[in-house]
Amino acid sequence: xxxxxRIRFTEEMKGHVAFGIDDPEEGRDAGAADxxxxxxxxxxxxxxxDRFYHEPEHEATARxxxxxxxxxxxxxxxxxVFNLFVAGDTPRQREMRYRLFFTDGVxxxxxxxxxxxxxxxxxxxxxxxTSTLYSRVLQGHVTAENEEMAAVVAAGVLRILKRDFAKQVxxxxxxxxxxxxKARGFLMFLGLFGGRLFxxxxxxxxxxxxx
Amino acid sequence: xxxxxxxxAVVIGSGFGGAVSGYRLAxxxxxxxxxxxxxxxxxxxxxxxxxxxxxxxxDPSAGLHGxxxxxxxxxxxxxxxxxxxxxxxxxxxxxxxxxxxxFVHHDPFDGGYETWPISRADLDPHYDxxxxxxxxxxxxxxxxxxxxxxxKAMRDAADGLGLxxxxxxxxxxxxxxxxxxxxxxxxxxxxxxxxxxxxxxxxRLCGECDIGCNYGAKNTLDHNYLSAAKHEGATIRTRCExxxxxxxxxxxxxxxxxxxxxxxxxxxxxxxxxxxxxVTCDRLVLGAGTFGSTYLLLRNRSAFPSISRALGTRFCGNxxxxxxxxxxxxxxxxxxxxxxxxxxxxPVITSAIRIPDGSDPDGQGRGxxxxxxxxxxxxxxxxxxxxxxxRASRVLRxxxxxxxxxxxNDPRSDWGAAISEALGGAELSVSSLPLLGMGRDVPxxxxxxxxxxxxxxxxxxxSQPFFDRVEQTMRDITEYLGGSFQPxxxxxxxxxxxxxxxxxxxxxDNPADGVVDAYGEMFGYPELYVVDGxxxxxxxxxxxxxxxxxxxxxxxxxxxxxxxxxxx
Numbered sequence: 001x002x003x004x005x006r007i008r009f010t011e012e013m014k015g016h017v018a019f020g021i022d023d024p025e026e027g028r029d030a031g032a033a034d035x036x037x038x039x040x041x042x043x044x045x046x047x048x049x050d051r052f053y054h055e056p057e058h059e060a061t062a063r064x065x066x067x068x069x070x071x072x073x074x075x076x077x078x079x080x081v082f083n084l085f086v087a088g089d090t091p092r093q094r095e096m097r098y099r100l101f102f103t104d105g106v107x108x109x110x111x112x113x114x115x116x117x118x119x120x121x122x123x124x125x126x127x128x129x130t131s132t133l134y135s136r137v138l139q140g141h142v143t144a145e146n147e148e149m150a151a152v153v154a155a156g157v158l159r160i161l162k163r164d165f166a167k168q169v170x171x172x173x174x175x176x177x178x179x180x181x182k183a184r185g186f187l188m189f190l191g192l193f194g195g196r197l198f199x200x201x202x203x204x205x206x207x208x209x210x211x
Numbered sequence: 212x213x214x215x216x217x218x219x220a221v222v223i224g225s226g227f228g229g230a231v232s233g234y235r236l237a238x239x240x241x242x243x244x245x246x247x248x249x250x251x252x253x254x255x256x257x258x259x260x261x262x263x264x265x266x267x268x269x270d271p272s273a274g275l276h277g278x279x280x281x282x283x284x285x286x287x288x289x290x291x292x293x294x295x296x297x298x299x300x301x302x303x304x305x306x307x308x309x310x311x312x313x314f315v316h317h318d319p320f321d322g323g324y325e326t327w328p329i330s331r332a333d334l335d336p337h338y339d340x341x342x343x344x345x346x347x348x349x350x351x352x353x354x355x356x357x358x359x360x361x362x363k364a365m366r367d368a369a370d371g372l373g374l375x376x377x378x379x380x381x382x383x384x385x386x387x388x389x390x391x392x393x394x395x396x397x398x399x400x401x402x403x404x405x406x407x408x409x410x411x412x413x414x415r416l417c418g419e420c421d422i423g424c425n426y427g428a429k430n431t432l433d434h435n436y437l438s439a440a441k442h443e444g445a446t447i448r449t450r451c452e453x454x455x456x457x458x459x460x461x462x463x464x465x466x467x468x469x470x471x472x473x474x475x476x477x478x479x480x481x482x483x484x485x486x487x488x489x490v491t492c493d494r495l496v497l498g499a500g501t502f503g504s505t506y507l508l509l510r511n512r513s514a515f516p517s518i519s520r521a522l523g524t525r526f527c528g529n530x531x532x533x534x535x536x537x538x539x540x541x542x543x544x545x546x547x548x549x550x551x552x553x554x555x556x557x558p559v560i561t562s563a564i565r566i567p568d569g570s571d572p573d574g575q576g577r578g579x580x581x582x583x584x585x586x587x588x589x590x591x592x593x594x595x596x597x598x599x600x601x602r603a604s605r606v607l608r609x610x611x612x613x614x615x616x617x618x619x620n621d622p623r624s625d626w627g628a629a630i631s632e633a634l635g636g637a638e639l640s641v642s643s644l645p646l647l648g649m650g651r652d653v654p655x656x657x658x659x660x661x662x663x664x665x666x667x668x669x670x671x672x673x674s675q676p677f678f679d680r681v682e683q684t685m686r687d688i689t690e691y692l693g694g695s696f697q698p699x700x701x702x703x704x705x706x707x708x709x710x711x712x713x714x715x716x717x718x719x720d721n722p723a724d725g726v727v728d729a730y731g732e733m734f735g736y737p738e739l740y741v742v743d744g745x746x747x748x749x750x751x752x753x754x755x756x757x758x759x760x761x762x763x764x765x766x767x768x769x770x771x772x773x774x775x776x777x778x779x
Contacts, residue, residue: 018520019512019516019518019520019522020516020517020518020519020520021520030520034657034659069659069660069661069662069663070509070512070659070660071512071513072510072660072663073662073663104512104513105510105663106454106455106510106511106514107455108457108511108513108514110513137513139513139514139516151516151517152516153512153513153516154513
């Protein structure tokens with residue numbers, strides 16, 4: 001449909017993970033202590049940002065690679081999705097979820113699962129939270145339904161640095177029916193990923209109602 | 212899974228852990244395959260001419276399928292072996308037991324954490340078993356024709372300095388049963404056929420132990436444990452390098468290996484491009500050596516999510532320190548003449564001086580041994596570098612390559628090809644003799660993956676007081692013999708060369724401290740055993756081969772008990 005606003009951008013997040021630990025925050029600390037770095041470089045693309053925003057089942061695609069020496073170096077993502085969930089009482093509390101299928105250096109299938117909280121209320125440190133990805137690496141190629149059953153290979157926390165976010169903004173591309181639609185797509189992107197401008201988006205009238 | 216070859220047990224590696232395990236499991240009636248990455252070396256097949264020796268390195272991607280596998284890390288260089296029989300092909304035959312008091316429970320002296328979940332008493336019956344199988348004999352120093360100069364010099368120095376001296380048991384046949392020692396006497400057959408099907412003979416005192424014994428006098432594992440394993444029905448596959456291990460979906464383990472085709476020898480062939488062969492097993496035994504097993508576990512870590520976080524820890528080089536005595540002299544003051552030590556005569560190591568440890572009733576600090584090191588050919592390049600002889604340009608090229616690697620921050624750790632280039636014939640005079648020190652350094656190194664390669668961060672720093680003491684004792688011995696002492700060149704760079712790397716999958720009594728238990732069985736992964744140097748939670752102190760073999764023998768008691776309980 002010509003009414004859709006597509007957006008695309010490239011994102012890099014970095015941090016530390018630890019093997020043999022299930023809890024991301026514990027994993028971050030242990031991974032920093034034993035210098036186990038982890039990063040991803042993803043190009044995220046959605047065919048319709050409004051549906052993406054309102055329908056959790058409407059997934060954006062994520063293409064790119066993961067890099068972790070302890071898993072075998074730079075590893076291509078064979079299949080990646082990215083979606084937005086309502087996670088709380090109000091639509092202003094959302095969760096962004098990343099699910100990336102890849103294989104380690106010797107060919108073991110793995111799944112990267114990351115959760116980022118997006119909230120908007122007074123006193124909330126928007127930048128810190130929207131730039132923090134609670135991450136786990138699971139054994140096998142695991143769908144959301146089977147996640148609970150999967151063995152955790154590693155856990156940790158990835159961050160996006162402000163400097164890198166500035167770079168991420170420059171990678172933003174939108175296509176849509178009008179300049180206004182494209183601009184709105186950009187604001188939605190900033191709202192989701194930059195945090196501080198979230199309110200700008202929320203204040204803007206939407207053209208469609210969510211389900 | 213169907214259609215895949217299945218064994219009761221897969222044993223990876225054929226060194227002191229793998230060979231013992233392969234034999235014990237086969238003898239217990241299990242179907243066993245032993246997978247060895249290197250070649251088989253029958254007596255007479257070890258290279259001797261300089262060109263072949265220069266190519267005798269392991270770096271299959273570079274077309275080198277030879278015996279010496281050299282690794283280079285920040286704080287140490289390490290030499291290990293590739294071939295049927297593993298480290299036994301190049302080791303110096305010493306079968307010392309780990310000192311009773313050196314199974315420490317934490318180090319009370321230098322603060323380095325070290326705890327052994329086993330004791331000397333636990334290992335003693337297994338030490339006995341291994342000594343019998345390896346036909347341990349002491350160097351017959353008192354026999355006619357065996358009173359060689361280097362052994363006498365070591366004894367004299369020990370006497371003069373008041374140090375404890377001994378002729379340690381060696382895995383070398385000097386005499387047939389009930390016969391006096393005679394060089395070059397044909398060996399009597401053992402109770403199982405030799406897998407090479409070739410005759411052997413008693414030690415001819417040629418000093419070539421470290422580059423492979425062409426007479427079969429050295430009781431390497433192919434002549435005993437592996438021959439016996441084959442006799443008991445084990446399948447032995449050489450040139451098979453395991454790349455992938457993982458738990459099977461319905462229990463047991465899956466193992467995938469590549470084959471290093473002799474056709475690829477001398478040709479650049481990326482190992483990772485080779486096709487994988489898959490076998491399955493009910494129990495898996497890792498005996499690929501400290502680097503081999505730990506590297507395999509690190510690379511396959513995501514298939515073992517419950518593996519202990521201690522994976523990669525407790526690395527050390529068993530305190531190895533190589534030194535060189537030169538220009539030793541004898542005779543009264545004013546009438547000195549060069550002392551002929553004839554380092555190339557006799558087996559590589561004949562005697563050992565022991566300096567007690569603080570854990571012993573009469574010692575202090577960290578204990579160690581100093582042994583006469585004959586002429587290990589791998590040390591030739593070190594000597595060349597200190598003497599800057601005729602092959603200086605090759606050495607220089609090697610040094611430049613290494614410098615470049617450092618500058619470009621390339622942690623390329625597998626140096627077979629580069630060292631091969633720098634190696635040449637060592638010129639050692641009759642009055643010089645290398646000394647090999649080893650003992651209780653601090654096991655505080657970590658092994659990890661760095662850009663797909665194995666990286667070790669161990670340095671001499673925390674062990675410096677230990678190394679200083681070893682070096683001082685070497686200087687005392689040298690001075691007593693009227694010579695001057697040359698530490699190896701690497702020591703100026705605070706680096707050591709180790710032939711005894713240990714740790715990485717340490718044993719412990721709990722999964723927080725170790726990867727495997729006191730029987731080598733992995734925490735969280737039943738019937739997966741680690742039986743090589745990587746299971747050592749710290750330095751053995753003495754030459755570690757016998758202790759690794761005894762540990763494997765004990766582990767297999769446990770594995771066989773499990774297996775028969777499962778069948779009952």
